[in-house]
Amino acid sequence: MALLSIQDLHVYLGESHVLQGISFDVAEGGVTALLGRNGVGKTTTLRALMGLVDRRGTIRLAGDAIEHVPTHKIVRRGVGYVPEDRDVFSTLTVEENLRLAERDTEPRYDLVHELFPELRERGKQPAGTLSGGQQQMLAIGRALLNDNRVLLVDEPTKGLSPLLVTEVARVLQRVSELTTVLLVEQNLGVVNRVARDAVVLDTGRVVHIGPAKELLADKPMIHRMLGVG
Amino acid sequence: MKRFAIPAAIVVALAFVPRLSVDLPYVFQGGLNTPGTLELLALCLLFGGLALSYDLLFGFTGLLSFGHALYFAVGVYIAAIAMTRWHWDFWVSVAFTALVGFLLAIVLGAVSLRVAGIAFAMVTLAFAQAGSILALKNPYNWTGGEEGFGVDYHQLPTWTVGILNTKHLYWIALAYAALVFAVVRWAINSSPGHVWQAIRENELRVQVLGLRPYTYKLMSYVLASVLATIGGIVYLLLLGGANTDVTTASFTLTLLLMVVIGGTGSRWGAMIGGILYTFANHRLGDLSSSHAVSSLPSVIRTPLQQPLFILGVLFILVVFFVPGGLTRIGQVGARLDRILRRPAVQEEVT
Amino acid sequence: MSTFLLLTITGLGLGAMYFLIASGLSLIYGLMGVLNFAHGIFITVAGYTLWFVESKLGDVPVLPRFLIAALAGLVVGTVFAALTELVLIRPLYGRHIEQVLVTVGLALAVTALVTAIWGSDARVVAAPGWTGQTTTIFGAHIPNDRWIEIATAVIVLFALEAFLRRTRYGLIVRAGVENRAMVTALGIDVRKSFTLVFAIGGLAAGIAGVLYTLYSTTVDPQQGTSLVIFAFIVVVIGGLGSIRGTAWAAIIVGLVQQYANYYASSGLGDLSVVLLLGIVLIARPRGLSGSFA
Numbered sequence: 001m002a003l004l005s006i007q008d009l010h011v012y013l014g015e016s017h018v019l020q021g022i023s024f025d026v027a028e029g030g031v032t033a034l035l036g037r038n039g040v041g042k043t044t045t046l047r048a049l050m051g052l053v054d055r056r057g058t059i060r061l062a063g064d065a066i067e068h069v070p071t072h073k074i075v076r077r078g079v080g081y082v083p084e085d086r087d088v089f090s091t092l093t094v095e096e097n098l099r100l101a102e103r104d105t106e107p108r109y110d111l112v113h114e115l116f117p118e119l120r121e122r123g124k125q126p127a128g129t130l131s132g133g134q135q136q137m138l139a140i141g142r143a144l145l146n147d148n149r150v151l152l153v154d155e156p157t158k159g160l161s162p163l164l165v166t167e168v169a170r171v172l173q174r175v176s177e178l179t180t181v182l183l184v185e186q187n188l189g190v191v192n193r194v195a196r197d198a199v200v201l202d203t204g205r206v207v208h209i210g211p212a213k214e215l216l217a218d219k220p221m222i223h224r225m226l227g228v229g
Numbered sequence: 230m231k232r233f234a235i236p237a238a239i240v241v242a243l244a245f246v247p248r249l250s251v252d253l254p255y256v257f258q259g260g261l262n263t264p265g266t267l268e269l270l271a272l273c274l275l276f277g278g279l280a281l282s283y284d285l286l287f288g289f290t291g292l293l294s295f296g297h298a299l300y301f302a303v304g305v306y307i308a309a310i311a312m313t314r315w316h317w318d319f320w321v322s323v324a325f326t327a328l329v330g331f332l333l334a335i336v337l338g339a340v341s342l343r344v345a346g347i348a349f350a351m352v353t354l355a356f357a358q359a360g361s362i363l364a365l366k367n368p369y370n371w372t373g374g375e376e377g378f379g380v381d382y383h384q385l386p387t388w389t390v391g392i393l394n395t396k397h398l399y400w401i402a403l404a405y406a407a408l409v410f411a412v413v414r415w416a417i418n419s420s421p422g423h424v425w426q427a428i429r430e431n432e433l434r435v436q437v438l439g440l441r442p443y444t445y446k447l448m449s450y451v452l453a454s455v456l457a458t459i460g461g462i463v464y465l466l467l468l469g470g471a472n473t474d475v476t477t478a479s480f481t482l483t484l485l486l487m488v489v490i491g492g493t494g495s496r497w498g499a500m501i502g503g504i505l506y507t508f509a510n511h512r513l514g515d516l517s518s519s520h521a522v523s524s525l526p527s528v529i530r531t532p533l534q535q536p537l538f539i540l541g542v543l544f545i546l547v548v549f550f551v552p553g554g555l556t557r558i559g560q561v562g563a564r565l566d567r568i569l570r571r572p573a574v575q576e577e578v579t
Numbered sequence: 580m581s582t583f584l585l586l587t588i589t590g591l592g593l594g595a596m597y598f599l600i601a602s603g604l605s606l607i608y609g610l611m612g613v614l615n616f617a618h619g620i621f622i623t624v625a626g627y628t629l630w631f632v633e634s635k636l637g638d639v640p641v642l643p644r645f646l647i648a649a650l651a652g653l654v655v656g657t658v659f660a661a662l663t664e665l666v667l668i669r670p671l672y673g674r675h676i677e678q679v680l681v682t683v684g685l686a687l688a689v690t691a692l693v694t695a696i697w698g699s700d701a702r703v704v705a706a707p708g709w710t711g712q713t714t715t716i717f718g719a720h721i722p723n724d725r726w727i728e729i730a731t732a733v734i735v736l737f738a739l740e741a742f743l744r745r746t747r748y749g750l751i752v753r754a755g756v757e758n759r760a761m762v763t764a765l766g767i768d769v770r771k772s773f774t775l776v777f778a779i780g781g782l783a784a785g786i787a788g789v790l791y792t793l794y795s796t797t798v799d800p801q802q803g804t805s806l807v808i809f810a811f812i813v814v815v816i817g818g819l820g821s822i823r824g825t826a827w828a829a830i831i832v833g834l835v836q837q838y839a840n841y842y843a844s845s846g847l848g849d850l851s852v853v854l855l856l857g858i859v860l861i862a863r864p865r866g867l868s869g870s871f872a
Binding site: 348359485533545 | 608614616667670671677680681683684685686687688689690691692694695696804805808811812815819845849850852853854856857860861
């Protein structure tokens with residue numbers, strides 16, 4: 001049984017029919033990449049899974065239907081979210097940002113500090129004064145604090161320097177050993193490095209599902225579906 | 230032209246009301262052509278027009294203003310002061326008042342519209358509050374302070390004065406409502422009108438098209454305010470005097486109630502809301518002093534003596550259970566939602 | 580000099596009350612996006628409860644009578660605010676404009692109800708004698724209630740800051756003011772914080788209501804509404820969602836009002852506050868603290 005199962009998901013944003021009946025599964029363990037050009041609905045898909053937008057369709061987490069469950073309860077079932085713009089609380093300190101995310105009886109500070117030593121050093125610093133890369137680390141660290149069953153990660157390398165991109169890829173690889181990840185990513189190098197499966201969207205629909213490496217090796221298909229290469 | 234057929238027919242039909250000696254028990258205290266009923270109908274029509282002028286700003290352009298009543302008060306007070314304190318001729322006073330309303334709207338609008346959303350709402354509230362304070366302060370003994378003052382009826386045209394002439398006042402109020410309706414309808418179908426509605430939806434997109442939202446918002450603001458000022462003059466005729474009731478924050482808020490009960494952003498909604506609200510406000514007042522109510526136990530009787538209590542509760546119930554007003558607030562509400570969340574400074578598109 | 584001192588202390592006393600009212604408004608708007616027009620009602624309800632309880636305790640000496648009545652006023656104000664949120668605001672979650680409208684309706688309805696029951700005339704409140712007397716400092720005769728108002732506001736300010744910075748709910752509120760959606764995305768049910776924030780607002784407003792009876796020695800149905808308009812102005816000047824900004828703005832507004840009323844002419848103080856709002860908004864639309872929800 002797949003960890004996450006999505007069937008016929010529809011989302012309307014205003015008048016726009018952004019997701020037009022998406023269906024795919026996310027298998028347990030490893031990274032499933034969600035790919036597609038800009039504006040096809042990748043971020044909306046993650047937000048729909050989180051319950052942050054109105055949605056119609058069926059979403060199952062480990063067999064339980066969550067399409068009518070409010071966001072905070074979905075999260076409490078073991079879903080971590082790393083949004084596209086990181087959304088760290090800039091007026092709170094790094095430490096407070098992490099503390100806010102605490103859910104479990106034993107939050108995994110050791111893990112977070114091991115992966116992101118800088119976060120421990122900058123604990124008292126307001127998160128708004130961190131660099132883009134540091135904020136990204138905080139956003140990921142916050143999602144790792146709890147033993148989540150799945151992490152929804154949205155474009156973690158956006159706007160980062162090549163060095164930091166590699167760093168994030170390394171972190172993602174480590175994370176994928178601990179939990180399932182659904183990763184939205186434009187950087188195909190990162191995808192190639194960490195992803196096992198790939199799901200491709202185009203204007204609100206699924207156009208391809210298959211092993212990531214196979215897809216990435218098929219240059220014409222990449223060009224057609226993602227407009228790159 | 231066909232679009233005007235139905236509204237025109239309604240206006241004509243309503244014009245005949247003073248000729249009808251029909252009795253509607255409970256709805257009105259006297260027959261349709263009695264001065265008491267005509268006065269109430271005139272008030273209803275006046276506030277229908279005023280509510281619609283407010284909706285031009287709120288429902289069509291998406292500007293939440295808490296200061297619309299200020300212009301209405303300007304209409305009442307300036308006209309009254311010109312005639313009574315300065316002994317000006319009626320028509321000169323009317324023209325002067327309209328001019329004052331126009332100029333004030335340009336100045337205050339220019340300043341207030343520099344911000345948007347909540348800040349704009351607060352600035353308009355503040356300006357209205359300033360007006361209220363000014364009226365209470367009674368500078369040069371013009372405004373009459375807390376009690377207000379009666380207008381010098383020698384300055385008024387004779388056909389507006391006296392109980393037998395109530396039907397003339399009714400026709401004036403009807404003309405005002407018709408005027409507001411026609412102007413608003415014409416305005417929203419004109420090209421600036423389309424821009425207003427575009428601004429309500431998405432101001433950024435309007436900027437991208439190369440238009441300056443500020444100028445259009447100001448146009449809408451001035452037009453709505455002038456219509457309100459004219460309404461104030463009509464109110465002065467109906468009331469025969471000026472008092473601070475029209476300057477209070479409560480009064481401003483009741484405009485909001487009227488517009489919402491009727492339904493914003495539609496041609497008829499606000500007008501109907503204004504008519505119904507005014508009617509209910511007065512009839513509930515009558516009801517509370519009637520025999521039937523005075524024999525009720527005081528627990529029930531006491532709250533009923535304040536129409537605003539019943540209306541406030543009714544309003545809450547409407548908001549909960551009939552959120553469309555009489556038209557459709559559901560979708561307008563979602564759009565207007567963005568007004569309250571709009572940042573104070575519009576991001577300039579470079 | 581002594582006049583100046585009197586004006587300053589009075590201005591600070593007034594500013595203290597504005598702060599108490601505005602802090603609740605600011606948190607409520609900052610966290611929930613609700614323009615709470617019913618906030619003035621919390622003041623009115625607390626004030627009238629105080630007067631009512633006092634009148635029922637006729638034979639008790641003034642000081643305990645006032646204190647018991649004040650406590651009753653605070654409790655009623657807080658509970659009323661919490662109930663308002665639970666019954667009227669929470670069911671309309673996500674529908675901002677309906678939430679604002681409902682507070683408008685409530686404000687009008689309750690004011691009308693109070694007027695209906697007790698009339699529109701002001702009622703006199705019995706306050707401990709000491710508060711009506713004056714203390715002389717540098718030649719200025721300062722009414723003693725001002726000290727209580729200022730001291731209370733300072734205590735409440737520290738208490739609020741402590742709440743926000745040291746408790747988990749305070750953390751949630753601070754984060755929620757910045758980004759409510761993300762707080763829910765961390766698994767936190769913000770709705771409990773909503774009720775809490777309303778209750779805190781109700782408590783602070785209730786304190787203001789009680790203090791105002793010392794300041795004016797009376798209660799009347801309109802006082803809540805008139806105070807709340809100035810509180811709104813303070814909130815906008817100070818920056819929505821910021822307690823410190825609100826505190827500064829309250830001090831400035833209170834002082835400007837007093838100085839202008841005296842040094843310019845009576846009534847001009849209120850107008851200058853309006854002018855101040857206009858200037859601040861045009862120069863710095865985000866308010867003094869630079870924050871804006």
